Amino acid sequence: MRSRINHLLGARVIAASVPGESGILPGAQIQVQTSQGNAFIKALGTENAGHLDLLRQEITLNPLLPAGAHRPELLWSVDEELPGLGVWVAVGYRMRSTVRPIDLSWPEGDVEALVRAVRSIGEIDAPDDPMFVPEEKTFPVGAWEALADRRPAGLARHSPWLAGRLEGLAEIASHAPEAIAGTSLQHGNLRVQNVLLPMARDEAPLITDWVRGGAGAPFLDLVSMLLHVRVGGGPPPEATLRRYGLPPGIDPDAVTCWIAVLAGHYVRSSMEPPPPDRPQLRSAEHLLALAAVAWLQTRLGF
Known part of the structure; x- marks a missing residue:
């Protein structure tokens, strides 16, 4: 295998390591130091057959990104x-040595740099290509309506605040097709681990794991990311928004609608059976649901 990697990289492998938990897809992830620089390798085999097409999609999408x-x-x-x-499907990326992971003790400088990095995505127009599908056509927005119809017993685990409010939340989320529409580039799967910060302020960040791309309102990735920051021990998302602001011209009600959509999605999904290859997914979604519902309460003021 090492000789195969040497051939693909066109360089001699000096050292290799497996990073901590990162990425969206399962499978092998290896950081490689070579005689010609650093690289990051992702590989999926038949044991992850259900995800092979997603990695193929990432490979196809990468050169299309601005x-x-x-x-x-x-x-x-x-x-x-x-x-x-x-x-087997595998891909190798050049890894810059001038970027670093976010400090999970959440110093103010890292929070600011993360917001700046994520906002920069929404400042770019999505390419005019069929791979960049409008978010309002792909993201599930009917979760609250489904929950109002089913009223599952597990709903009480999330928040007593939800009792009697499902129809109202479904009404808010019903405006999502207009609220989240736009032409801005969307990552669509951002996690804290996907953003590597520059070591110098005048350098660029590195945003990884472009498994999919989309087009939508410029605040979607930022709002979604702030939920992951909160679950990871970071500051309350509403306080972060007030401190660093949204892109110009954004309707606050559209942001509230998107938070409602995310909250419904995570509440509903967290109560589904876990997929066999990702047994921790539902517990992670439960934490995101708690954060999203709490943020929604703050936005609505009741």
């Missing part, structure tokens, strides 16, 4: 059947 998206540079990709091992 330069301002701060995407990693794709070095090579592999999609082939290996003798006795089945189908």
Whole structure:
């Protein structure tokens, strides 16, 4: 395998390591130091067959992204059947040595830099390409309506505040097709681990794991990210928005609508059976649901 990596990278591998939890897809993730610089490798095999097409989509999407998206540079990709091992899809990216992970003690400078990095995505127009589907056509917005119809017993685990409010929340979320529409580039799967901050203020961040792309309102990725920040021990999202602001011209009601959509999505999804290859997914969604519902309470003021 090392000789295979050497051949693909066109350089001699000096050291390799497995990073901490990061990324959206399962499978192997390896940081490689070579004689010609650093690289990051992602690989999926037949044991993750359900995700192979997503990694293929990431490989196809990467060169379509605008330069301002701060995407990693794709070095090579592999999609082939290996003798006795089945189908494997792998991709290698150039990894800059001038970026670092976010400090999870959440110093103010890192919060500001994270907001600036995520807002920069929404300042770019999505490419005119079929791979960048409008968010209002892809993101599920009917969760509160479904919950109001079913009224599952597990709903009480999230917040007693929800009792008697499901129809009202469904009404707020029903405005999502207009609220979240737009032409701004969307990452759509941002996590704290996907944003690497520059070590110098005048350098660019690195935003990874472009498994999908979309087009929508310029605040969508930022609002979604702030929920993950909160779950990771960071500051309350509403306080962060007040401190650093939204993109100019954004309707506050549209932001509230998007928070309602996210809250409904995470509440509903967290009560579904966990997928076999991601047993911790539902517990993570439950935490996101708690954060989103709490933020929604703040926005609505009751």
